[in-house]
Amino acid sequence: xASSAAYSSxxxxxxxxxxxxPIKEVYVDAMVILKIIKHAHEETTDAAQGGLLGLVNNSTQxxxxxxxxxxxxxxxxxxxxxxxxxxFQADIIRSLRRVNSDYLQVGFxxxxxxxxxxxxxxxxxxxxxxESIALVYDQALATQGYxxxxxxxxxxxxxxxxxxEDVFSPDSxxxxxxxxxxxxxxxxxxxxxxxxxxxLLCEIxxxxxxxxxxxxxxxxxxxxxxxxxxxxxIDCVDExxxxxxxxxxxxxxxxxxxxxxxxNDRTRRSDGLDEELDRITKLHADSRRNxxxxxxxxKNQCENITKFTSQQLAKLFMAExxxxxx
Amino acid sequence: xxxxxxNNFEVNxxxxxxxxxxxxxxxxSEKFDTILGTLLGTRTSDSIEVTDSxxxxxxxxxxxxxxxxxxxxxxxxxxxxxxSQTTVGWYSTGSDMMAGANLIHEFYTHETRNPVYIVVDxxxxxxxxxxxxxxxxxxFGVKEAGKEKMKNHGTLFTPIPVHIVTYDEEKAAVDLFQxxxxxxxxxxxxxxxxxxxxxxxEKLLFMLKQITTYVDDVLSxxxxxxxxxxxxxxxxxxTVPKVDSKDLENMINTSMNDLLMIQYLSKGVKAQLMLxxxxxxxxx
Numbered sequence: 160x161a162s163s164a165a166y167s168s169x170x171x172x173x174x175x176x177x178x179x180x181p182i183k184e185v186y187v188d189a190m191v192i193l194k195i196i197k198h199a200h201e202e203t204t205d206a207a208q209g210g211l212l213g214l215v216n217n218s219t220q221x222x223x224x225x226x227x228x229x230x231x232x233x234x235x236x237x238x239x240x241x242x243x244x245x246x247f248q249a250d251i252i253r254s255l256r257r258v259n260s261d262y263l264q265v266g267f268x269x270x271x272x273x274x275x276x277x278x279x280x281x282x283x284x285x286x287x288x289x290e291s292i293a294l295v296y297d298q299a300l301a302t303q304g305y306x307x308x309x310x311x312x313x314x315x316x317x318x319x320x321x322x323x324e325d326v327f328s329p330d331s332x333x334x335x336x337x338x339x340x341x342x343x344x345x346x347x348x349x350x351x352x353x354x355x356x357x358x359l360l361c362e363i364x365x366x367x368x369x370x371x372x373x374x375x376x377x378x379x380x381x382x383x384x385x386x387x388x389x390x391x392x393i394d395c396v397d398e399x400x401x402x403x404x405x406x407x408x409x410x411x412x413x414x415x416x417x418x419x420x421x422x423n424d425r426t427r428r429s430d431g432l433d434e435e436l437d438r439i440t441k442l443h444a445d446s447r448r449n450x451x452x453x454x455x456x457x458k459n460q461c462e463n464i465t466k467f468t469s470q471q472l473a474k475l476f477m478a479e480x481x482x483x484x485x
Numbered sequence: 486x487x488x489x490x491x492n493n494f495e496v497n498x499x500x501x502x503x504x505x506x507x508x509x510x511x512x513x514s515e516k517f518d519t520i521l522g523t524l525l526g527t528r529t530s531d532s533i534e535v536t537d538s539x540x541x542x543x544x545x546x547x548x549x550x551x552x553x554x555x556x557x558x559x560x561x562x563x564x565x566x567x568x569s570q571t572t573v574g575w576y577s578t579g580s581d582m583m584a585g586a587n588l589i590h591e592f593y594t595h596e597t598r599n600p601v602y603i604v605v606d607x608x609x610x611x612x613x614x615x616x617x618x619x620x621x622x623x624x625f626g627v628k629e630a631g632k633e634k635m636k637n638h639g640t641l642f643t644p645i646p647v648h649i650v651t652y653d654e655e656k657a658a659v660d661l662f663q664x665x666x667x668x669x670x671x672x673x674x675x676x677x678x679x680x681x682x683x684x685x686x687e688k689l690l691f692m693l694k695q696i697t698t699y700v701d702d703v704l705s706x707x708x709x710x711x712x713x714x715x716x717x718x719x720x721x722x723x724t725v726p727k728v729d730s731k732d733l734e735n736m737i738n739t740s741m742n743d744l745l746m747i748q749y750l751s752k753g754v755k756a757q758l759m760l761x762x763x764x765x766x767x768x769x
Contacts, residue, residue, distance in 0.1 A: 338766065
């Protein structure tokens with residue numbers, strides 16, 4: 160983020176308050192959502208990603224998102240030499256600044272919950288504004304008429320850990336009582352519009368016909384959506400399995416090390432050669448960071464799946480009721 | 486250089502472009518009354534679809550000194566994101582066309598073949614409505630005696646119809662925002678999962694009620710019967726599938742079993758997470 164250095168002075172004041180006054184709500188402008196929807200609709204091959212601009216309102220403990228811009232898709236052949244995404248971001252923010260738009264980048268949006276979401280969040284919350292959030296918008300559900308927008312951020316506890324040491328050793332994690340549950344928070348999202356926008360909405364209301372798209376929401380066929388969500392869950396669980404395996408190996412080695420050491424202690428008491436053993440078998444405790452982030456992501460995905468299936472169950476019960484009357 | 490206009494040329498504009506215009510208008514610097522900017526979108530032979538817009542800073546209102554570099558650099562940013570989106574015209578706010586419109590229009594004819602000029606009334610002057618008008622420019626002039634080419638005297642702006650179109654998701658989002666208009670604090674939250682089901686159900690019930698009252702009225706003679714509506718109603722009734730009750734129960738049960746299994750699996754994964762947590766945090 161090339162532009163982050165410019166407002167570091169603003170950051171010192173806001174970063175102190177982030178731990179004391181956590182953001183309670185995220186206010187999103189209607190325009191931002193429509194822009195995200197449009198980008199997701201037009202980006203057919205990959206997920207749509209972009210940056211969010213806005214401001215932090217400490218008095219009302221809210222984060223207001225007033226503008227956003229899309230990132231060009233890096234995988235497209237014509238964009239392959241655009242390697243410098245930071246430069247692109249800086250250029251766009253500068254141009255928007257000239258027309259009096261907010262220029263503080265307060266997060267990023269993504270149109271599906273993918274694996275690298277959490278890693279990206281760390282980058283934003285550490286180097287940029289601390290109250291940054293990640294806005295996840297589920298496009299597949301939106302085509303059925305259900306707008307699902309969720310805002311996530313890493314908790315202050317997690318940020319503290321990230322700041323204090325690069326490597327999360329198992330002991331420090333235990334001390335901080337950091338587990339998968341309190342790594343990420345979901346913050347409620349509220350849509351708020353100005354009066355002029357509301358009058359524009361009235362005009363649009365009069366001009367657009369009554370849409371018939373609500374029927375597709377009550378459609379019982381949901382296997383496509385469930386398929387997609389389960390697939391990404393499977394990916395995360397695979398990674399989870401490998402982390403668990405590695406940790407098990409570490410534990411076994413640790414046990415062996417301890418038992419050897421106690422054996423040595425018993426046999427040679429006064430030789431003072433204990434350090435040699437430590438030097439020979441140097442144990443490396445893997446950082447728990449990736450494992451923790453992965454678990455937090457799995458937990459969020461499970462919750463999403465549970466909510467989605469409960470929706471489908473409700474629809475099934477309704478369909479049953481309709482048929483029973485016959 | 487006369488530009489011929491198809492008789493049924495029209496402009497389809499997405500709400501995103503309008504919201505962008507309002508947003509930029511709200512944030513304009515104090516010395517300007519109106520703002521202007523570029524419209525992006527796609528064009529076919531007889532219509533233009535405007536899918537986005539951005540504002541371009543201009544120096545003075547009267548003389549319309551336009552910032553060409555800014556316009557082209559922003560347009561290139563947007564093209565990088567979506568290469569099919571091109572400049573299709575320009576807009577200005579205010580109750581009528583701005584002075585000096587033909588100069589800017591000429592600039593845009595260099596950028597694209599047949600630009601459309603849209604005027605959005607953000608001041609709500611014309612009986613307090615948000616008027617959106619679109620114009621197509623055609624050059625007019627007089628043919629000099631003895632010369633082949635016309636001498637251009639200016640641009641004639643012809644109004645063309647404007648429609649607001651949306652993608653499905655956009656419509657769903659706009660409908661969501663509509664409910665925030667009459668709220669106390671002008672806020673609306675995105676609906677929770679079961680709330681959405683309830684909401685759709687209410688809408689369905691409302692529609693069914695309208696149909697039943699209409700049918701009752703027709704039967705009691707209060708309203709004249711219409712054959713076309715009758716046929717549509719018959720189609721509607723026929724779409725409800727007639728299934729044997731045992732088969733229906735089977736189907737519903739299997740679907741329910743699938744969904745419950747998925748819920749159970751996801752709860753199992755969560756339990757696994759907790760277990761892992763206990764195991765890793767209780768190491769010596």
